[in-house]
Amino acid sequence: MKTYAGEEYLSGNTACRWYFNPAIPEAEDFYNALHNQRLSIRRVTVPAEQTAPLQTALSLEDKCLSDLEKMDPYDFPDGGCRCTVTITRVLLTTPWWFPSCNRCSRSCTPDGDGYKCNTCSCTGYRFK
Structure with a gap:
């Protein structure tokens, strides 16, 4: 989806x-x-x-x-x-689905009103 x-x-x-x-x-x-x-x-x-x-x-x-x-x-x-x-x-x-980091494609975790990648600290994401 x-x-x-x-x-x-x-x-x-x-x-x-x-x-x-x-x-x-x-x-x-x-x-x-x-x-x-x-x-x-x-x-x-x-x-x-x-x-x-x-x-x-x-x-x-x-x-x-x-x-x-x-x-x-x-x-x-x-x-x-x-x-x-x-x-x-x-x-x-x-x-x-899951929120995926735009930079490294790993799963992101909730962070405030968005998501953050635990691997590279990127806050850009999209749902996959």
Whole structure:
């Protein structure tokens, strides 16, 4: 979840799969919290000169999480691999975001009316 110009939104890329109206209790809580507000889904395209050549899905090796845990990071395939996961529940009491330092990208802690990085003392942050 992100915020831009005062509006909250979700964003994803080609590594994401979106499942609309999943039949899980946490999703029902989310729908109920919207109070029948209209949701808009908008696809944003990237200019052609900024896109990298796409690797075909057929050439990626399928791995499960247990395979990835056992794998030596130095033996990871150069071209990457594909691992499909399914979110089965969402913890409503745990935030999905954190304040991240603009300088070193580490987590920031509350400091007065803003946040401060404990690593580099920067007060610039954004939510990730």
